[in-house]
Amino acid sequence: MLSKSAARAFFLGGTVLCAVAFVGLTVDTLGRIPAQTHQGEITDAVRRGKDLWDRSNCMGCHTLLGEGAYYAPELTKVFERRGPVFIRAMLTDPEKMYPGQRRMWKYDFSERDKDDLIAFFQWIGKMDLNGFPPKPTLAQMATTTGLAATVDRPQIFNQLCVACHALGGQGGQVGPALDGVGGRMAPAQIAAWLADPPAIKPGTQMPKLPLTDGQRQELTAFLSTLK
């Protein structure tokens, strides 16, 4: 039967072999990471953004590249999903964006800090991650309207508004669903509401969003079609 010295040889041999292979693969990987992660696009802003990401321990609640905690959303594709307007509003006062919901720490970020974090997310979003995060393959089944229906919406609607409002059964549940809103409200009312919700209805949970005039017009036109 197996002797102790043979067992030791198995241990030492296997370990050395695998360790050498691992170091070799690491060297190869280190050579490929710059291209796969667009390392050339790491600007000073991205660098400062990463530093803020670390110092603020965002990973203590969120995941990035799927790594971190499971208390708050995955942020790898947040730039594409929510866009800079939403991210900036969230970093300014998170509780305003999700009133009465699970709370995010209110950091004292300067405007430059917010720019830096947005730059960091934009850089992260462009990495080639071998297919992560996966596309939700069952999405079609779950909703009668399907994904195609979201294509004709303004991008800002898909990024910002759906965080709190649902349309066609998809989206958040913080605010009321927006199906039929064009029938309930006139375009002028919608435009005024979007400009400053608390001014129209004091105490509302919807914050004043940092929208540009163009975005507000686009949204008003779109919402008015929802009859």
Add this chain to the structure above:
Amino acid sequence: MKYESQRVAWWFFATCMLLFGLQLVYGLIMGYAHAGHDPLHPIIPFHVARAVHTNLLVVWLLTGFMGAAYFIIPEEADRELYWPKLAYVQLIALVVVGVVAIIGFHLQWWEGRKFLEIPRPLDFLVVVDVLLFIANIGMTIWKGKRMTTTSMVLFFGLLMAALLYLPGMIPTDNQTLDSYWRWWVVHLWVEGVWELIMGAILSFLLIKLTGVDREVIEKWLYVIVGFTFLSGILGTGHHYYWIGTPRYWLLIGGVFSALEPLAFLGMAIYAIAMARKGGRAHPNRVALQWTIGCAVMSFVGAGFLGFAHTLPQVNLYTHGTLVTAMHGHMAFWGAYAMLVLAMISYALPLLTGRKRHDTPSASFAFWTSNIGMIAMTLAFAVAGITQVVLERRVGMDFVTVQKEIEVHFWGLLLAAGLFILGISAYIYNFIRHGKPVAEVQGGGDSGASPPAAEAA
């Protein structure tokens, strides 16, 4: 207890009990937050609770490993510790650094890198402290009367753990590289060198508790740690699937990490087989219970539940969800928490001279904490799988899904209550054993008297 200097182990174990208890409090804070209640948010927000929970875990486990080494090494080397006083100094230094880190976390002084949150200046102090510890046990082995396989495996496991802490400090601007090196610490610890420590401590306990011949036990120790490194080193690839690293890691990481459960299966079979083989029953049945429990539960938590999400086809969907938390809890519990508790259960009567190992509360602690942990794992599993289906497959919004699974966190808290009851009984038992005042027995091989040596 054979040597005066082994006594220091008790102080390490007492520190373990304290930090472990504190860890659970922070777990409860996070459990409540997930269930929808975060009244402590202004003082202890989730990210603070989480950093404290996981770092306390790592620190109490390392403290336990050190205590175990200070107990085991003099006995294996057949001499007093080389620098007995240094062991106390080193414990105090570790506690001071730990306390500063925990207070620092509450003031949000940290590095936001999962599991490696300890701020950089403290990192260096940790390394220095661990090196002092390594030097102390290293000199003890070197100057000892014998150099056993068990003590060498333990020594190299601890030494490699200290060295592998270093890659985690390599500075980089690239998030991918940051993760790449972080896994050299986190993965190569728990699925590499810590398994060496685990194998060595288990084999020490099995030699003492079952009386099976050392040669047989140590031979299988080599085989098991051989499998560990054969699978675990390249198995690091299961963390390199989706972080901006080349695609070949899907194949390499998938294949090798899928083999990792073999080492844990080996550990379980080995412990059970040796216990069966051992002729004479050692009076400390509870220590044997924890020893075998550790080997079995580590297979369930690390081996089985690790395998469940290690293949890239599955991991694509479960990566970064509560499924990972499910595996993390059972794996850390089975492999490392139970290991330290097994060691304490064995050493305590010898350190204190009180043979309280047959009390009902000792057995109650074992069963209640294990049933509690299994229930916690199930709660995380249901929450995690629901999250995967709704968020990753159906495409529902994160926040909406979290609302949907809040109820499972009430289940988690209920299970945690049971778990904490068990751990409280364990700590009660620890306290009842009293101070380490046992008489020193002197050299010579004691423990369970071995049955006729048998070569297999």
